[in-house]
Amino acid sequence: MTTLPTPVGSPFFYYQDKQLFVEQSSVKALAEQFGTPLYIYSKAALVSAWHAYQEVIDTYQNVLVCYAVKANSNLAILNTFAKLGSGFDLVSGGELMRALKAGADPQKLLFSGVGKQVWEIELALNAGIKCFNIESIPELDLISQVATRLGKKAPISLRVNPDVDAKTHPYISTGLKENKFGIDINLAADIYAKAQSLSGIEITGVDCHIGSQITEISPFADTADRLVQLLSTLRARGIELHHVDIGGGLGIRYTDEVVAKPLDMVKIVKDKLIAAGFGELELVMEPGRSLVGNSGILVTQVQLLKPTEARNFAIVDAAMNDLIRPTLYDAYHGVLAVQVSDKASEIYDIVGPICESGDWLAKQRILALQTGDYLAIESAGAYGFAMANNYNTRPRAAEILVDGTQAHLIRERETVEQLFALERIV
Numbered sequence: 174m175t176t177l178p179t180p181v182g183s184p185f186f187y188y189q190d191k192q193l194f195v196e197q198s199s200v201k202a203l204a205e206q207f208g209t210p211l212y213i214y215s216k217a218a219l220v221s222a223w224h225a226y227q228e229v230i231d232t233y234q235n236v237l238v239c240y241a242v243k244a245n246s247n248l249a250i251l252n253t254f255a256k257l258g259s260g261f262d263l264v265s266g267g268e269l270m271r272a273l274k275a276g277a278d279p280q281k282l283l284f285s286g287v288g289k290q291v292w293e294i295e296l297a298l299n300a301g302i303k304c305f306n307i308e309s310i311p312e313l314d315l316i317s318q319v320a321t322r323l324g325k326k327a328p329i330s331l332r333v334n335p336d337v338d339a340k341t342h343p344y345i346s347t348g349l350k351e352n353k354f355g356i357d358i359n360l361a362a363d364i365y366a367k368a369q370s371l372s373g374i375e376i377t378g379v380d381c382h383i384g385s386q387i388t389e390i391s392p393f394a395d396t397a398d399r400l401v402q403l404l405s406t407l408r409a410r411g412i413e414l415h416h417v418d419i420g421g422g423l424g425i426r427y428t429d430e431v432v433a434k435p436l437d438m439v440k441i442v443k444d445k446l447i448a449a450g451f452g453e454l455e456l457v458m459e460p461g462r463s464l465v466g467n468s469g470i471l472v473t474q475v476q477l478l479k480p481t482e483a484r485n486f487a488i489v490d491a492a493m494n495d496l497i498r499p500t501l502y503d504a505y506h507g508v509l510a511v512q513v514s515d516k517a518s519e520i521y522d523i524v525g526p527i528c529e530s531g532d533w534l535a536k537q538r539i540l541a542l543q544t545g546d547y548l549a550i551e552s553a554g555a556y557g558f559a560m561a562n563n564y565n566t567r568p569r570a571a572e573i574l575v576d577g578t579q580a581h582l583i584r585e586r587e588t589v590e591q592l593f594a595l596e597r598i599v
């Protein structure tokens with residue numbers, strides 16, 4: 174008897190007759206129809222992930238969830254969340270244009286990031302976004318100048334760096350003193366006082382984001398303690414805010430992680446705010462990965478098997494340019510056979526065709542493989558396609574959104590001609 178693997182994270186990916194399905198659609202049929210490498214997202218999984226945040230909104234009312242566009246910025250994904258009522262957290266003018274194109278409400282847009290440029294600030298001011306999350310004093314001055322020139326006031330939060338340990342991978346931790354992000358929380362009260370005196374600035378909130386793929390609640394609790402201290406200092410100085418933005422960062426299950434629900438995390442933060450007399454402030458959140466990560470897979474086809482003395486390599490048609498997380502963070506992604514075989518299993522490293530030793534997607538996985546088989550790389554909905562690139566002149570993959578039995582092509586596969594269309598021989 175062949176035991177079927179268990180997909181992680183979402184019930185919308187499952188096996189039926191040894192075949193992997195996304196909702197009511199066969200992954201093999203989609204791979205044959207659209208080719209590989211292929212990103213496939215489940216609409217039901219996206220909506221279900223949103224519902225975990227809707228539960229927070231329903232429980233506490235005065236809550237705004239702003240999906241972090243960087244995690245997966247496809248217009249169809251943004252539109253799905255916009256229709257569910259989501260706002261968006263943006264880090265570039267490009268993301269702002271995407272969000273507007275996808276139907277975002279400008280009043281639910283946040284602009285984060287350490288290096289906002291003048292054209293991006295102008296675009297955001299003219300769109301009438303909810304808030305700029307400010308990361309430094311020079312940025313505060315710049316935004317005030319641009320707003321004054323346009324005859325506007327820029328609504329701002331200071332992104333404070335609470336110096337808490339998010340207990341995650343160092344490359345995706347952002348709330349420690351040595352990270353480039355945010356403003357030292359101990360300096361924030363004075364900078365708010367300065368902001369009050371700037372002609373182009375309207376203070377509306379405080380913001381923080383301590384890192385990504387956080388699985389424990391305690392770093393959020395520590396952050397809430399630090400925020401409450403700051404809010405009290407500001408109140409004593411006569412500065413009242415409208416909202417508290419606790420950022421994103423909740424993790425997902427890649428293997429066996431047990432991750433807190435958004436409501437459980439928010440309850441701890443809200444309890445602290447309420448106890449300190451700040452319960453009436455609007456709560457803003459910027460989740461990315463937890464809304465999309467386990468809603469997507471990357472499907473790839475085995476090109477050939479290459480046994481060597483040290484390793485069995487399965488060389489597949491997806492590579493580090495399609496999904497860079499293993500190479501960049503040593504990240505683990507589950508690998509599922511799209512069609513489970515009764516043949517004997519072996520241990521494989523799943524690698525791409527790119528000329529880098531770091532070009533691997535998974536190591537030491539037990540699989541029964543032959544040339545032509547399809548594999549699904551799990552938990553690829555967040556920071557997958559969004560971080561894809563064209564290294565080795567590889568066109569980026571197509572993207573499909575499955576809704577029940579229907580599959581919508583939401584991004585065509587790039588062509589090689591498109592990759593050099595902007596280049597000139599001189």
Ligand SMILES: Cc1ncc(COP(=O)(O)O)c(C=O)c1O
Binds near residue numbers: 244286385462
């Ligand atoms: C400012 C900001 N907000 C939100 C996010 C989304 O984070 P996550 O995908 O971990 O929820 C990020 C990325 O980590 C970020 O840098």
Ligand SMILES: N[C@@H](CCCC[NH3+])C(=O)O
Binds near residue numbers: 345385386555556
């Ligand atoms: N790209 C990272 C997350 C970074 C989040 C950006 N602040 C990842 O794949 O895990």
